[in-house]
Amino acid sequence: MADVDADIGVVGLGAWGSATLWRLAHRGVDVLGFERFEPGHALGASHGGSRMFRLSCYEHRGLVALAKRSLQLWRELAAAAGVPLLDLSGGLLIGAPAGRMISQTLANARDFDLDVERLDVTELRRRFPQHEGVPAEHVGVWEPSAGLLRPEAAVKAAVAVSARLGARVCPDTRVVRIEPVSGAVLLHTPTQTFRVRRAIVAVGAWCSALIPRLPLRIIRKPITWFALQGPPGQFSVERFPMFKRECADGRVLWGCGAYDSADVKLGLEAKGSWVPAEIDPDLLDRSTSLADWEELGRVVSKALPGVRPVPTRVSVCMGTHTPDNQFVLGPVGGDPRLIVATGESSQGFKHATGIGEFLAQTAVGEAPTVPLPFTDPDRFLTKKP
Numbered sequence: 256m257a258d259v260d261a262d263i264g265v266v267g268l269g270a271w272g273s274a275t276l277w278r279l280a281h282r283g284v285d286v287l288g289f290e291r292f293e294p295g296h297a298l299g300a301s302h303g304g305s306r307m308f309r310l311s312c313y314e315h316r317g318l319v320a321l322a323k324r325s326l327q328l329w330r331e332l333a334a335a336a337g338v339p340l341l342d343l344s345g346g347l348l349i350g351a352p353a354g355r356m357i358s359q360t361l362a363n364a365r366d367f368d369l370d371v372e373r374l375d376v377t378e379l380r381r382r383f384p385q386h387e388g389v390p391a392e393h394v395g396v397w398e399p400s401a402g403l404l405r406p407e408a409a410v411k412a413a414v415a416v417s418a419r420l421g422a423r424v425c426p427d428t429r430v431v432r433i434e435p436v437s438g439a440v441l442l443h444t445p446t447q448t449f450r451v452r453r454a455i456v457a458v459g460a461w462c463s464a465l466i467p468r469l470p471l472r473i474i475r476k477p478i479t480w481f482a483l484q485g486p487p488g489q490f491s492v493e494r495f496p497m498f499k500r501e502c503a504d505g506r507v508l509w510g511c512g513a514y515d516s517a518d519v520k521l522g523l524e525a526k527g528s529w530v531p532a533e534i535d536p537d538l539l540d541r542s543t544s545l546a547d548w549e550e551l552g553r554v555v556s557k558a559l560p561g562v563r564p565v566p567t568r569v570s571v572c573m574g575t576h577t578p579d580n581q582f583v584l585g586p587v588g589g590d591p592r593l594i595v596a597t598g599e600s601s602q603g604f605k606h607a608t609g610i611g612e613f614l615a616q617t618a619v620g621e622a623p624t625v626p627l628p629f630t631d632p633d634r635f636l637t638k639k640p
């Protein structure tokens with residue numbers, strides 16, 4: 256007789272949790288998934304129509320192998336679900352050659368044999384005339400294998416394929432407390448308690464409510480779409496693919512061309528407001544105002560004169576950052592029953608499938624396909640305050 260309701264419980268089915276559920280179900284593990292809303296909702300970090308994918312990952316050398324593995328798994332998931340999830344229309348970085356973004360991208364490309372092309376400013380202006388005012392000393396890096404993922408469709412696909420493989424999914428079910436007990440973990444919802452051998456907690460910005468010891472900071476981030484001054488030709492995603500561009504004043508403008516008949520999506524990397532630690536993410540202000548896009552509009556009017564600098568649509572998203580801006584993945588305090596996945600640091604969607612595999616392997620005791628030692632949660636817990 257089973258003494259547990261499932262071998263593994265996955266709490267939170269956003270990008271990371273849904274991919275984890277899939278990789279566990281793929282292994283034939285008896286797994287239960289809990290999501291407090293409907294999978295694919297717009298209240299966490301995994302919505303907004305598109306997410307950038309790059310292999311070159313200047314954010315950390317150790318992420319290149321993860322992105323490569325994630326790409327294989329994104330293709331596998333799209334094939335299993337029978338829906339398009341990934342559009343590799345290429346990606347462009349623009350910035351100072353000595354800056355971290357460009358120099359680390361080129362270093363990773365060299366060290367990990369990635370296909371990238373360095374563009375001097377003349378070539379950059381010729382191929383991407385939409386970008387106005389690029390300083391003469393800046394360069395471009397073109398990565399043909401970069402592109403865009405579809406976040407809502409990806410989450411729904413991972414949940415649907417998992418269910419087909421035997422995972423049990425509980426939508427609209429909030430886990431309100433996690434209680435490690437002898438040989439198991441109790442997952443308490445408002446109406447029921449589930450007993451599992453191991454729990455993987457992938458609740459993003461809501462992590463502190465369930466696992467309070469991690470130094471997480473939540474950022475409220477606007478996502479913004481803009482219409483064009485003229486006809487769409489120059490700004491289709493094929494001609495104006497995903498990009499990140501260091502402006503002359505050091506701010507980073509990011510975006511991508513019109514995709515699925517939507518407008519051009521643009522943002523400023525550092526734009527957002529830190530949410531005070533005591534504020535529950537449920538109380539985040541989701542209304543939008545001029546303050547959410549005014550500065551971006553000014554940057555856009557100079558950098559992309561083909562775009563109208565007043566947005567057609569603004570929505571609010573949440574980022575969860577750690578002090579070193581790297582992920583938090585693994586058992587907490589050495590307890591193998593409780594595995595955490597948070598701290599996505601506004602760069603974690605592209606890696607979701609690889610992270611799901613890493614977490615599934617950690618939970619079942621398999622050697623990881625891509626080891627991620629720099630994401631160990633205990634790097635924060637063992638430090639003295």
Ligand SMILES: Cc1cc2nc3c(=O)[nH]c(=O)nc-3n(C[C@H](O)[C@H](O)[C@H](O)COP(=O)(O)OP(=O)(O)OC[C@H]3O[C@@H](n4cnc5c(N)ncnc54)[C@H](O)[C@@H]3O)c2cc1C
Pocket residue numbers: 266267268269270271272289290291292298299300301302305306307308428429430431457458459460461476477478572573574596597599600601602603604605606
């Ligand atoms: C504006 C913005 C732009 C970004 N752009 C990119 C990009 O271009 N490329 C890229 O790679 N990354 C990007 N990111 C980062 C990426 O979107 C995130 O890393 C990723 O979505 C994180 O997924 P997650 O599963 O950790 O969080 P979430 O998607 O927020 O999932 C957490 C889930 O847990 C559920 N939950 C919470 N509490 C409970 C509970 N108690 N019980 C049950 N369920 C619960 C929530 O409802 C939610 O569904 C961006 C992030 C932002 C904010």
